Amino acid sequence: MKYQNLIPTVLFFLLLNCSPVTAQNADSLLKYMDNLMSAPKDKVATMQMTLTEKDGKVKTKEALLKQKGKDRKMYKYTKPESQAGVSTLSLPGDVMWLFMPAFDEPVKITFLSKSQAFTGTDFSYEDMDSRSYTEKYAPSLKPSADPENYTLELVPRTKKSNYSKIIVTLNKANNYPIKMEYFDTKGTYFKLATYQYAKKGKYWYAKEVLMKDLKKGSSTKIVMAEISFDQGLKDDEFTVKKMME
Amino acid sequence: MKTITGKTLTYRWLIILFVIFSTIFAGYELKNLGIDADILRSLPDDDPDAALLKRIGKNFGGNSMGIVILETEDVYRTAVLEHVRAITDSLGQIEGISSVTSLTNxxxxxxxxxxxxxxxxVDEYDLPETPEALEKLKNNVKANEMYRGSIVSEDGTSTIIIFTLSDSADVRTVAQTVLAKTQALNIPEKLYYIGSPMLVNYISDLMRRDLMRLLPIAFILIALILLISFRSVEGVILPILTAVIAIVWTLGVMSLLDYRMSMISNNIPIILLAVGSAYTIHVLNRINQLRITNRDEAIRKAVEFVMIPILLAAVTTMIGFVSFIFGSYLNMIMAFGIFTALGTFFASMLSIFFVPALLDVTTSKIRNKNLFTGKIKKSFLSEKLLLRLNVLLFKHPKYVLTTWTVLILISIVGMFFIRRSVDIQDYFEKGNPTREAERIMVEKFGGTKPVFVLFEGDMQNPEVLKTMLEAGEYMEQSPDIYTTQSLADLIAQLNEAVSDEMGIPDDQEKIEQLWFLLDGNDALKRFVNEDLTEGIIISKFKSPDNNSKKVFAGYMNTFIEQHSREGCRISITGMPFVDITMDRSLINSQIASITIAVIFSILLVSLILRSLSSGFFSAIPIIATITILFGVMGFTGIPLNIATVLVASVALGIGIDYSIHIISHFNSTLKITGNARLAIEDTIIVSGKAIIINVISVSTGFLILVFSEMVPLQYFGLLLTLSMVGSSLGAMTLLPVILILAHRKKNKDHFNPSL
Structure with a gap:
């Protein structure tokens, strides 16, 4: 009888004790992940994008990437040849500039919808958004039998998202994501991103990301080549004038 | 002949076993028989318009586009926008749908x-709620022709949600899921569905429903008529059994040859039930007429007697069906003709071989005299009707002839009023949701008939794109084209956004760089191919009127002749163009099939009966009937369409049977008695009874089609019934009167009124 009375009490304290710990862990794990991903002050790389259609047709794109912090990012496209010289510049406050050499003048583009595909890839502008995951999503830790990885469930903090949740498989040893499963607003699993990490100097970085659109059957592979970190890029490297050079 | 019938009875068990095993085999094959309600697939590949339409449909996904129409009082309300968003989200979830476009996305x-x-x-996450925000949205829509009349109707009462199926999608499954998911939302606004996938699914359902509903009714009614006529179990079971086996064999062969049931071939079971039972009716009727007590002898004699007329009737009916091969435009009409002819052949063979074999093993060796003695004389048909008919024919042959002549003359006038229809709206009854959807699309969204202008050349070449833009503007000047969409529009719009300059840039490099903004856009696949060597202008044609379609075809051909060149080849296609050819083919096909059917029937009857005059005589009643049929169509406004175009030849094929039975009976009796009057009287009494039973049962089968949910099939059933009644009346009145008048001069003593 005594034990029977004791069980709910123990359970209550256990649950009371567990919940905040789990939440705190989830938050800190996501922060670790964010920190890892945004650890370098700046980076310069060649980004190779391989787009594979459902029927097996392949297209490639290549761009020179320069990034400083989270908010300053410049892509200068080198491939395909017809689009060589086309550049985009992202600046703080969701501002994006586009320069097409044939037009001489740069134009400011405002992307009001983040669900659109990023330059024809399987990534959306929401996926490529520079804001941290912590800013965009509320995490919770999910039970996992995997001894090497955590499972985090990310739920968008606002309703203005393409996703209802993202399930992140996070490497316990290094805190980098190795897999992200995307669920649409109706809760259907429809995109999968897998990451391969490499270490350059003191930084871990996603050397290769493969995004598969499970509904369309297409995929996009992004490979970071010739990457270098902390080159001391100044803010004035990220100006419209520089983009046009 | 004697040898054949003798062997039939000798090998009766072999025949029965063969029929049983073949039916089991064919029946097993039925499980693979699918339904194909897609008219586009039935378009012939040798017609350039149809072939181009199919090619564009395949390459640009134009045939895999479905539309949900939402109709309400005012679209610009937050609640309505929420419902549009809910539908958009639901459709986006469906496996097999690759893209969804609506007001909310x-x-x-x-x-x-x-x-x-x-x-x-519209910001899908933050829908406009205040009157000001909703008014702003309304003004934005009205100001942009990409939305006005394309996504939201000009009067703001309807909006459409367009979805595209992926290449591998199962059309039926997707369409059914679209219906289930959108209806499950329980939204208060009215929803309508249109577009190829939804139409194919809807017509497939109609076909299935029609078959499941009408076939059993036809069975029951024909069984009742046979029971009343023969008053015996075998008189009911054998004709129906023959027809059922013929149906199973025919559909089994269709399945085996990988054919699918189309809107037209869906009628094969009902037609074969009507036609296929007829031959057995003649066999049974003849056995009943014979006053022979020995079963085997009665069967043998009866079959010997009816074999030639049955074979002749079957072959002429088959000619009627096969005549569709010549001149018919749609593949499904050809398939219908071939398989119905095959079914007719099966039914006739079964009546000659299987029915005697079955009768031989199921009935007693010695026939009951009461079965046949005096029955003919005492039946209502022979006593009350046929005897009186004989009196009428011999007393007033010229009155009868005059009546027919007047009817034919009036009908010839009516023929000039026949209208033709190839419009899909006419397939459905008034108030039908698909017809309503079609009406809304025509009235508020510029129609549903797609028009495609294909450009072959470099799709990034400024000159090609300028011609494309010019073509779009030229098309929009036509009163039947509401709006056009093309790659050139997209490039011009982007150019304006980027450089503030209107139109297509002069520099190809600019276009190539603008492509950066278009890359990966799903909508692009609707306008340009992967290699950028082909692009299309998409538009819709408003008017169902065929003359308007012809005017538009001429108008566009002028532009194409002036602008098509090396490096920029232009061609046009679309449903209006297919409609023009289909409309023309209705006439050609009608003339070709009737001519072929008439010539072959006359030749065949002349050859078999070894008398050219018999051949001509047999054709007179049916030609008269077909003339009256066209007259009725002209006066009542029943249009010539893909179903009613079949009536005349089918009527000719089946209707000539009655004349064949009359002529062959008359010839054989004349040979025996040498008295033309007696031969005619006996023919009317004996063959007339079989004809009346047959007409009632066949017509009942056809009349069931009046309850079909598809209007062309209702007319098809009605007109065939009219033709059957007309051709039987012709065979029993017009033909005997011609025979009377022809023989009266030669043998005056036979036609003495005192006799």
Whole structure:
């Protein structure tokens, strides 16, 4: 009888004790992940994008990437040849500039919808958004039998998202994501991103990301080549004038 | 002949076993028989318009587009927008749907002072709620022709949600899921569904429903008529059994040859039930007429007697069906002709071989005299009707002839009023949801008949794109084209947003770089191919009127002749163009099939009966009937369409049977008695009874089609019934009168009124 009375009490304290710990862990794990991903002050790389259609047709794109912090990012496209010289510049406050050499003048583009595909890839502008995951999503830790990885469930903090949740498989040893499963607003699993990490100097970085659109059957592979970190890029490297050079 | 019938009885068990095993085999094959309600697939590949339409449909996904129409009082209300968003989200979830475009997710590119804004027309996460915000949305829609009349109707009462199926999608499954998911939302606004996938699914359902509903009714009614006529179990079971086996064999062969049931071949079971039972009716009727007590002898004699007329009747019916091969435009009509002819052949063979074999093993060796003695004389048909008919024919042959002549003359006038219809709206009854959807699309969204202008050349070449833009503007000057969409429109719009300059840039490099903004856009696949060597202008044609379609074809051909050149080849196709050919083919096919059917029937009857005059005589009643049939169509406004175009030849094929039975009976009796009057009287009494039973049962089968949910089939059933009644009346009145008048001069003593 005594034990029977004791069980709910123990359970209550256990649950009371567990919940905040789990939440705190989830938050800190996501922060670790964010920190890892945004650890370098700046980076310069060649980004190779391989787009594979459902029927097996392949297209490639290549761009020179320069990034400083989270908010300053410049892509200068080198491939395909017809689009060589086309550049985009992202600046703080969701501002994006586009320069097409044939037009001489740069134009400011405002992307009001983040669900659109990023330059024809399987990534959306929401996926490529520079804001941290912590800013965009509320995490919770999910039970996992995997001894090497955590499972985090990310739920968008606002309703203005393409996703209802993202399930992140996070490497316990290094805190980098190795897999992200995307669920649409109706809760259907429809995109999968897998990451391969490499270490350059003191930084871990996603050397290769493969995004598969499970509904369309297409995929996009992004490979970071010739990457270098902390080159001391100044803010004035990220100006419209520089983009046009 | 004697040998054949003798062997039939000798090998009766072999025949029965063969029929049983073949039926089991064919029946097993039925499980693979699918339904194909897609008219586009039935278009012939040798017609350039149809072939191009199919090619464009395949390459640009034009045939895999479905539309949900939402109709309400005012679309510009938050609640309505929420429902549009809910439908958009639901459709987007469906496996097999690759893209969805609606008011709540359509892209909006707006030029601004310092650049341009790419966003949605409506923020799907933050729908407009205040009257001001809703008014602003309304004004944005009205100001942009990409939305006005394309996504939202000009009067703001309807909006459409367009979805595209992926290449591998199962059309039926997707369409059914679309219906289930959108209806499960329980939204108060009216929803309508249109577009190829939804139409194919809807027509497939109608076909299935028609078959499941009408076939059993036809069975029951024909069984009742046979029971009343023969008053015996075998008289009911054998004709129906023959027809059922013929149906199973025919559909089994269709399945085996990988054919599918179309809107037209869906009628094969009902037609074969009607036609296929007829031959057995003649066999049974003849056995009943014979006053022979020995079963085997009665069967043998009866079959010997009816074999030639049955074979002749079957072959002429088959000619009627096979005549569709010549001149018919749609593949499904050809398939219908071939398989119905095959079914007719099966039914006739079964009546000659299987029915005697079965009768031989199921009935007693010695026949009951009461079965046949005096029955003919005492039946209502022979006593009350046929005897009186004989009196009428011999007393007033010229009155009868005059009546027919007047009817034919009136009908010839009516023939000039026949209208033709190839419009899909006419397939459905008034108030039918698909017809309503079609009406809304025509009235508020510029129609549903797609028009495609294909450009072959470099799709990034400024000159090609300028011609494309010019072609679009030229098309929009036609009163039947509401709006056009093309790659050139997209490039011009982007150019304006980026450079503030209107139109297509002169520099190809600019176009190639603008492509950066288009890359990966799903909508692009609707306008340009992967290799950028082909692009299309998409439009819709408003008017169902065929003359308007012809005018538009001429108008567009002028533009094409002037602008098509090396490096920029232009061609046009679409349903209006297919409709023109289909409309023309209705006439050609009608003339070709009737001519072929008439010539072959006359030749065949002349050859078999070894008398050219018999051949001509047999054709007179049916030609008269077909003339009256066309007259009725002209006066009542029943149009010539893909179903009614079949009636005349089918009527000719089946209707000539009655004349064949009359002629062959008359010839054989004349040979025996040498008295033309007696021969005619006996023919009317004996063959007339079989004809009346047959007409009632066959017509009942056809009349069931009046309850079909598809209007062309209702007319088909009605007109065939009319033809059957007309041709039987012709065979029993017009033909005997001609025989009377022809023989009266030669043998005056036979036609003495005192006799």
């Amino acid at each position: 359509i892209i909006n590119i707006k030029g601004k002072e310092s650049g341009f804004e790419v966003g949605r027309l």
